[in-house]
Amino acid sequence: MKIVALAGGVGGAKLVDGLAKLLPPEDLSIIVNTGDDFDHLGLRICPDLDTVCYTLAGLSNPETGWGRSGDTWNCLAAIRELAGPDWFHLGDGDVGTHLVRTFRLGHGEPLSAIVSSFCVSWGIQVKVLPMTDERVSTQILTQDGNQLDFQEYFVRLLCQPAVKAIIFDGADSAEPAPGVLEAIDLADFIIFCPSNPWVSINPILSIPGIRERVIKKKVVAISPIIGGKTIKGPAAKMYQEFGITPSALAVARHYEGIIEGFIFDITDHDLKVDIERLVKKACATNTIMLDSDSRKKLAQEVLKFCLEL
């Protein structure tokens, strides 16, 4: 059973880690959001790709979900000392990743080839694909009239500005990275990880060609909203700012017409009847992934659910 998972950062990384522990590596491809990618102090930073890869490689920081386990912060301290920009949390080991990536991109190597080579170095056997090799930049238009790079909004401003609209700058003319459409075409199921629908899954679907191929497949989404809230990130706040009550139902509605199956947290089991009106099959289960076992357990449920679709 070939699976393609669409993933953003921490939540997506945890589920694909669970899936990677269950599936033969050749049966799992992960298409990762690169809309959050940005340049910082001359470094090209790819937050979601790094979070997914660090998690799959067992390198991730279990406390934060992002960054590297046991990392130090001397580079950032030196940047701060020199009045450089210190709002983005650059761990020392993390900087090594950014340096090598930025250097290789500067020499014309496509991001997908670099990610693939990093996966070999890190012992990751499943296929990790950036959604595109081109620059697509998620821009947050705020209700007070500013336009912000996603990381500025997310890290520097701690998601405080109210969002008016989201733009995937460059998406219209971008192409899917090599291997992306092929993986989708070969997939038996597509899984939308419990990532932010607005800024993790939407950017992937905004790349011309991806949505069209995805809707031909059996798609299952896992709700990142539990009891009206998110474990991490601004998804719930965004729904609210768009005038939609944040809930698993809102997520199911978000993906209506694309997904056949929907998995949501047991906390929200009272929404099942409403959700079942939108999708072919729905399932309430424990979707909170606190540790390696619960990642694997949710991944098992997801695979079982796919087979029953």
Add this chain to the structure above:
Amino acid sequence: MKIVALAGGVGGAKLVDGLAKLLPPEDLSIIVNTGDDFDHLGLRICPDLDTVCYTLAGLSNPETGWGRSGDTWNCLAAIRELAGPDWFHLGDGDVGTHLVRTFRLGHGEPLSAIVSSFCVSWGIQVKVLPMTDERVSTQILTQDGNQLDFQEYFVRLLCQPAVKAIIFDGADSAEPAPGVLEAIDLADFIIFCPSNPWVSINPILSIPGIRERVIKKKVVAISPIIGGKTIKGPAAKMYQEFGITPSALAVARHYEGIIEGFIFDITDHDLKVDIERLVKKACATNTIMLDSDSRKKLAQEVLKFCLEL
């Protein structure tokens, strides 16, 4: 008494640190070799400027003389993990310096302005000037026919290749950095630190205008060669490869016609008669700077020697 010191890396940094502890800050300017500067993984690295500044700021690693005290190595480990170039020893804090410098250079700020701003951040009150704001690259032509960037020769190949010639690529068309000629013109004495004459002092003198101004002044050199050897670096080996017996006398001869005074180690006191034939005044003293006190003591001797010239 206004002093201008010409300095390379570790030896020069130690002496200027001693001088900085004795002189009012407005009376000391340091012109630093930038011929060793190079690009590594997209970072502009300025080894001698950093060694001088870290030493003056009390940030330097006392074990190595270069790099930062208590630095960590997680960035380098991550680079190595990804099969990136790991031959250059990048400490994590050090990378912060390189990132901020590279970023500001990329935005068009001249190196001298960046160094000056770093000095403010680091609490350095004496004036630290790069020899030039332009790219001048010390190239080592080896006897086996290769041409190497200085850091490649120095760090990657551990100075093993025999040197045939040294080129300061770009020097002919370079201009001294703002403040360099002014500092020399105002100086009562110029001090050539116990740095490598071939690859630390020569590159500075190779910038059009600097030598011409320096020779108008009272110049005192301190020999980096003690008992035919160097404390650090390839100076002695280079003399040998050029067919010159390495000694304090060879250094005095190297600077003949430029210097009036020469200070060399007491170990070599038997060379005094020969050295006195080349310079107006010579002095054998303890030139080994093992700790902060001996730096200050040598600086005191140097200043006393200048006044007696």
